[in-house]
Amino acid sequence: MSLKIERLSGDGLMTRLEDLARLRISVFRAWPYQYEGTLEHERIYLPRYAKAKTGTLIVALDGNRVVGASTALGLDEEEQFVQAPFIKAGLDMTRIFYFGESVLLPEYRGQGVGVRFFEEREAAARAHGYAHTCFCGVVRPEDHPARPSDYTPLDEFWKHRGYAKRPDLVSTFSWKDIGDAAETQKPMVYWMKTL
Ligand SMILES: CC(C)(COP(=O)(O)OP(=O)(O)OC[C@H]1O[C@@H](n2cnc3c(N)ncnc32)[C@H](O)[C@@H]1OP(=O)(O)O)[C@@H](O)C(=O)NCCC(=O)NCCS
Numbered sequence: 001m002s003l004k005i006e007r008l009s010g011d012g013l014m015t016r017l018e019d020l021a022r023l024r025i026s027v028f029r030a031w032p033y034q035y036e037g038t039l040e041h042e043r044i045y046l047p048r049y050a051k052a053k054t055g056t057l058i059v060a061l062d063g064n065r066v067v068g069a070s071t072a073l074g075l076d077e078e079e080q081f082v083q084a085p086f087i088k089a090g091l092d093m094t095r096i097f098y099f100g101e102s103v104l105l106p107e108y109r110g111q112g113v114g115v116r117f118f119e120e121r122e123a124a125a126r127a128h129g130y131a132h133t134c135f136c137g138v139v140r141p142e143d144h145p146a147r148p149s150d151y152t153p154l155d156e157f158w159k160h161r162g163y164a165k166r167p168d169l170v171s172t173f174s175w176k177d178i179g180d181a182a183e184t185q186k187p188m189v190y191w192m193k194t195l
Pocket residue numbers: 027028100101102103104105108109110111112113114115116137154156157158160161
């Protein structure tokens with residue numbers, strides 16, 4: 001693989017947030033996210049990764065161009081609506097590292113970058129002293145009109161990485177779907193792994 005993978009935090013992470021925003025807006029337009037993002041909204045949402053003491057950004061570089069990115073931070077530094085199902089289940093947030101998005105431009109897929117994103121974020125979790133990792137994925141209705149007939153869910157990929165789906169852990173996220181006038185709420189179900 002000719003791409004270079006770097007793990008960033010603090011100021012180094014801050015300098016790449018515009019790249020992350022651009023990738024999120026471009027990659028998350030596709031099913032199942034259908035996210036109609038704007039740079040204005042991204043600029044409000046993303047700096048929290050740079051401010052968190054465990055904030056982590058993994059970038060995939062083709063030369064100096066960021067073509068993929070992946071984020072993580074301690075669940076104890078996440079927002080309340082993300083923490084809520086874990087608190088309700090009696091889990092210790094200070095032991096769980098939360099993975100945000102993985103976004104890679106389509107032409108760079110199938111070369112192992114997605115696997116590296118998991119390895120690097122798990123290494124960051126260990127380095128910060130966390131025992132478990134988690135992430136969540138959107139749940140769309142089976143009969144959703146925008147679901148592509150040839151869509152392959154990432155579930156098998158996630159299972160191969162050692163993650164188990166936790167249908168008992170669900171948060172509600174809101175964003176604007178492409179073509180919609182306003183944001184709507186979506187259930188996001190968590191997956192977990194013990195390191
Ligand atoms: C998720 C994503 C980053 C993975 O990127 P990637 O670099 O292509 O992934 P990898 O090359 O590491 O391969 C990951 C798995 O998919 C499989 N895979 C790769 N290319 C594939 C293809 N063309 N068809 C089917 N499976 C494929 C690999 O075999 C691997 O599975 P395994 O480890 O179980 O054997 C990328 O698909 C993406 O950006 N998707 C859109 C955004 C998204 O849904 N992100 C996840 C939620 S935030």
